[in-house]
Amino acid sequence: MNSNQEISSSDLAKRIRIHALRMTSRGGSSHIGAVFSIADILAVLYGGVLDVRPSEPKWPDRDRFILSKGHAGAGVYAALAESGFFDIQWLETHYQDGSRLSGHVTHVDMPGVELSTGSLGHGLGVGCGMAYGAKLDGKNHRVVVLCSDGELDEGSNWEPILFAGHHKLSNLIAVIDYNKIQSLAPVSDTIALEPLADKFRVFGWAVYECNGHEHDALRAQFAAMKEEKGKPKVLLAHTTKGKGVSFMENTVLWHYRTARGEEFDRALAELEAVR
Amino acid sequence: MRDAFIAQLTELARTDPRIFLITGDLGFGVLNKFAEEFPNQFLNAGVAEQNMTMLATGLAMEGRVVFTYSIGNFPTLRPLEFIRNDACYHHANVNVVCIGGGFSYGSLGISHHATEDLSILRALPELTVVAPGDDYETMEATKALVNKSGAGYLRLDRSSMIVDAAQPFELGRARVVREGTDLTLISTGGMLGEALIAANKLSECGIEARVVSLHTIKPLDTEAIRLAAVETGGIITLEEHTVLGGLGGAVAETCLEKRWIPGFFVRMGLQDVFSKVVGSQEYLRSIYKLDAPAIVETSRKFVEAGQRAVVEGAIR
DSSP: OOGGGSSOHHHHHHHHHHHHHHHHHHHTOSOHHHHHHHHHHHHHIIIIISOOOTTOTTOTTSOEEEESSGGGHHHHHHHHHHHTSSOGGGGGGTTSTTOSOOSSOOOTTOTTOOOOOOSSSOHHHHHHHHHHHHHHTTOOOOEEEEEESGGGGSHHHHHHHHHHHHTTOTTEEEEEEEOSBOSSSBHHHHSOOOSHHHHHHHTTOEEEEEETTOHHHHHHHHHHHTTOOSSOEEEEEEOOTTTTSGGGTTOSGGGTOOOOHHHHHHHHHHHHTOO | OHHHHHHHHHHHHHHOTTEEEEESSOOTTTSHHHHHHOGGGEEEOOSOHHHHHHHHHHHHHTTOEEEEEESTTTTTTTTHHHIIIIIITTTOOEEEEESOBBTTTGGGOGGGOBOSHHHHHHTSTTEEEEOOSSHHHHHHHHHHHHHSSSEEEEEOOSOOOOOOOSSOOBTTBOEEEEOOSSEEEEEOTTHHHHHHHHHHHHHHTTOOEEEEEOOEEESOOHHHHHHIIIIISEEEEEEEEESSSSHHHHHHHHHHHHTEEOSEEEEEEEOSSOOOOOOOHHHHHHHTTOSHHHHHHHHHHHHHTTOOOOEETOOO
């Protein structure tokens, strides 16, 4: 079980955001908006939904978690450190010379990270392989892959989406961080995805939707998935890019910008004010 | 080579449940028996080589020894980044098998000519790159790839000869399949057959060529290259592949850096062009000057010019 049982998922989300703000500011890295977008999803996953053991990262029956949108790696590092996978002090080196914490998430010498990503469109296919293998072996663990919405432009996602539907990989869960903003512009102005739920349905997936910042709703969706036996599952988590800091929310700018000086102070104050 | 590979993999799969074969919807009439005998060790990923490579990585990370199977450039150049980031970087035992090396599918056109794969894949860290010279090396390489760690590339072509040589196969160690003192023909893949035919012809002219099957492009057997340069004084590399960066490139890099400078050095291969001519493997080897007569001609030209002086340590 998770060592996070003592702290609430909302407290974990708050810590992930504050860590990520400090990490990206200290190292001068981008993607804080993308991290804030998934902070609540990560908090719910590591706050009890994922069956993992921080003291035994390679426990064979663990749930597998893959961050396919590797640019939000700071959030995963923070969640893992807060969960006890490694020393929280490691976070202070993020993105800096000689650090083991690269800007895009890496598995090398990193307890708890299954797959190194950074190039989009890799997580779902590898997750399919893990899920297919688990089914052959009669294992009960789940494979959870967190993707971004813009990432779905990559054709390499649609190969595994077809595959998982055909093979009814019911132990595979894709979570789409659906904040509707991608690298340069809104998703709808770039490569429109709607109707996204219908796309997954016709590919043979069971579709779940909720607000990706409401923890009880997220938990309810993950619980409901356990009842669906015959299909892969996708959760369209409707999120807000930059969620948690007023001036970062719903902007393209904070996909790239690093918070420093007065901006950093204001952002930190807003995050710390959350109960 | 293809049939030798499947036969060996079938034998391995009977005793090793980790063996897993994924095809990218190719192998009609070739993989049927394997699929029937091992339904839990076989998967058709469909016409989706990116996903085939990702699936292989996921399965290998969970303990399987996976072979991905397709022809020409489909299992290699098409999903190149997936081989690099997923299979290689995660040190997964994923073995990419191409059954159409070089001009194997010559008549089908350049889409089906695998003529840059060795140089491109050789550049990937932690990838073992093997191009067997005959059926024996194919079977031994298949066994060896199962037992090595990390990812591998097995490049097979349509050659099907068996070379009679005493030296056993070992991954990363070239095989001397014919002794000689006047020059060394270093071949990779099925060019080994052309090299041996050429060596026999050369012998009739009084030229004794050493023939080395350099089946493993990475890790490279530098000692075999040293002996070729120092003992025979001339090196000709033979590959059904571009001359840029593959076998010839690897040997040239080694000779220059180590200062093992042969009296002459020639890279025989495809000269940085698309092989647009339509025809069989044999026909295209003759058109692109890779057949035994071309090897004989090149060898005689250099040997008879007397450029045999070994210049060891010439660069200071």
